[in-house]
Amino acid sequence: MLSVDRWSVNGVFWVAKLHPVGRKEQAAASRAGLVEAARQCFVAYGYEATTVAGVLERAGMARGALYHYFPGGKRELFTAVFDVVDGAFHQRRDAVFAVESPLGRIREGVRVFFDLCTKEEFARIVLIDAPNVVPSQTELGSSFDLLRTQLREALDAGEAREFQVEVMATTLYGAVRRAGEFVFAAPDRRHASDEAARAIDLLLDGLQHPRA
Numbered sequence: 001m002l003s004v005d006r007w008s009v010n011g012v013f014w015v016a017k018l019h020p021v022g023r024k025e026q027a028a029a030s031r032a033g034l035v036e037a038a039r040q041c042f043v044a045y046g047y048e049a050t051t052v053a054g055v056l057e058r059a060g061m062a063r064g065a066l067y068h069y070f071p072g073g074k075r076e077l078f079t080a081v082f083d084v085v086d087g088a089f090h091q092r093r094d095a096v097f098a099v100e101s102p103l104g105r106i107r108e109g110v111r112v113f114f115d116l117c118t119k120e121e122f123a124r125i126v127l128i129d130a131p132n133v134v135p136s137q138t139e140l141g142s143s144f145d146l147l148r149t150q151l152r153e154a155l156d157a158g159e160a161r162e163f164q165v166e167v168m169a170t171t172l173y174g175a176v177r178r179a180g181e182f183v184f185a186a187p188d189r190r191h192a193s194d195e196a197a198r199a200i201d202l203l204l205d206g207l208q209h210p211r212a
Helices: 022-048 052-059 063-069 074-098 104-118 121-135 142-156 167-183 189-207
Strands: 002-009 012-020
Touching: 002 022, 002 104, 012 022, 022 052, 022 063, 022 074, 052 074, 063 074, 074 104, 074 121, 074 142, 104 142, 104 167, 104 189, 121 167, 142 167
Parallel strands: none
Antiparallel strands: 002 012
16 A cells, blocks of 8 residues: 655645555554544443444444454453553653652642543543443552552651551542542533542641641
């Protein structure tokens, strides 16, 4: 297959060159097209209501193509979409590492999470459907591990009162996840996000050592 580089100047299209597109590039483009079509369907209809036929129609591809790239069908395709959306969350979450205070990093990470919960794509895929579809989402993952580490760092730095780290991490993690569901279900998600962040701030204020 050949690909053509084109651009337009004053409404006139110019052709620069022809160059071959390899099979790997073509396969990657086809796979990405299926993932994007599936993402749109899962966001619009949810996992249960999305059909393979609907994804194929949106992608403009044959059924054989989907099972070639995703032998596990709809479930495997959803996992691929989840990886893309969840990866974007981790990029934003990890950007708060520059905050010096461990409790400050927790506060900022929670705000990132609540902000994403106002967005249909993240909330629908990561918060609502993934726990029922992606096996790893039934377990506590990297976000829980990070929270536990930051709580331990807050103790070591003398920033927080004494507490049992595992119990506190489990309690705080559960509160944040449940508050995220509240944000997504709220009629005014932005206001709910601000209020949820304020509630977690109050919990963290209670952990902070008076001398910190």
